[in-house]
Amino acid sequence: MAVTDEAIEKIKSMIVSGALRPGDRLPKESELAADLGLSRNSLREAVRALSLIRILDVRQGDGTYVTSLDPQLLLEALSFVVDFHRDDTVLEFLAVRRILEPAATAMAASRISEQQLDALTAQLDRLGDTPSVEDLVACDLEFHRGIVHGSGNSVLCSLLDGLSGPTTRARIWRGLTQEDAVARTLREHRAILAALRDRDAEAARSWATVHIASVEQWLRSTL
Template identity: 45%
Template sequence: MSRTQDVVEDVQRLILDGGLRPGDRLPAEKALASELGVSRGSLREGVRALVVLGILEARHGNGTYVTDLDPATLLAPVAFLADLPGNHAPLHAVRATLETEAAGLAALHLTDGPVARARVALDDMSRALVAPRVEPAQLAAADLAFHRAVADASGNPVLAALLNALAGEGPRRRVWDEMHGLAGERTCEEHDAILAAITARDPDRARLRMAMHMVGVEDLLATTSTDGPLPRRRNLVEATSTR
C-alpha cells in the first residue's frame, strides 16, 4: 500500500472516529504529517486525493477543511461508472430497484415542494411532446426533473444521491437519444400515474406504478441499446404487486 493511500485512510479514520468533523480545518501540515507518520510530500498527495473524493476542500490562502460530507458530493464518482460502456444494462436494473423504493417512500413522506416540481416536469414533457419537432434533450431534461423530484420526496438523501449518480444528465440523455424520442407520450402517462399514486399516499401502488414504468423502459431499450438486451425483471413487478 502506498503512503498516499495510508494518508487517505488515516484521514478518513480520523473523520469516522470524530477526531475531525464536517467543517473542521485540518491541523498544520507539519503537525499532521508527524501525527500520521508520513512525509509532508505524501501528506500533500493524500490531501489532493481526498479533495478529489469530495472529503476535503482546499481554500486558497485559508487552509484545508473537511467538507460537509454531503451524500451527493461523496457519491458523485458513481456517475463515472454509469458512463462506462457495457454497464448500462446492469446499472439500469439497480436503478429500477432504487426508483421503485423511492416512489413508495415518497408516498409515505409526501411534501409539497417535490410534488410541485414533479408536476412542473410533467408539464414540461407535455409541452415538449406537442412541439413541432420533438427534441430528445427536452424530454431527457423533463424526465430527469421528474425522477429527481420523486427521489427527493423519498426523504432519503443517500437514496436520492445514488439515483442522481446512476441516472444523471449524461445517462438520461443517452437513453432518450437511443430511443430517438420514442415512447414520450407513454412515459408522460406513466409519470402521471406514478405521481397520482404518490399524492394519494398509496406506497404499494406507487411502487407498482414505478416498477411497471421501469420495465417498460427496459423493453424499449432492449431494442435500441448497443449493450444488448437488458435482463428481465418480471419478479420486480410481481413482488411489488403483492406488498
C-alpha cells in the same frame, strides 16, 4: 505500504474517530506533513485523492476542510465512477434502478409533502406537450430526483442519482429513435404523480416499474 497510502488511512481514521469533524479545518500542508512524517508533495497526493471523493474540500489561499460528509455528497462520487462503465453493463445498472426506483416511489407516496407534489406538477406543466428530447430527459431526471427526494431517504436518493447518470445517454438515444417515447414518458409521469397525490403506494410503485421496464425492454431489444 506507501507513505501516501498511510497518510490517506491516517486522515481517514482521524475523521472516522471524530478527531476531525465535518467542517473542521486541517492543519496547513507543511504542518500536517510534518505531523504525519512525510513530505508535503506526498501529503498533497493523499489530500488530492480524498478531495476527489469529496471527503476533503481544498480551497486555495484559505485552507483544507473536512466536507459535511453528507451521504448525498459522498455518493456523488459514485457518478464519477459510474461514468467509466461501458454500455454493456448499462443493463445491470438499469436492473438495480428497476428495483430501487419503484420502492422509492412507493415510499414517497406516504411521505412526500403537498408542496413537493405541487412543485412536480408545475415542473411537468412547464415542459409542455411537445418538448425537445434533451429537455425531456433533463426533466425526467429532475422529476425522478424530486420523487426520490420525497422518500425521505438521502442515501437512496443519492444512490439513484448516481445510477441514473449512465442511462441518460441511452434515454436520449431512445427519444431520438422511438417515435412514441416522448408522449409515453409524459403520460407515465402524469400517472406516477396522480398515484402519489392519491397516496396510493402500490399504484405509484407499479407505474414506476412500468416506466423503467419500458426503457429496459427497449434497451434489451436494441443492444
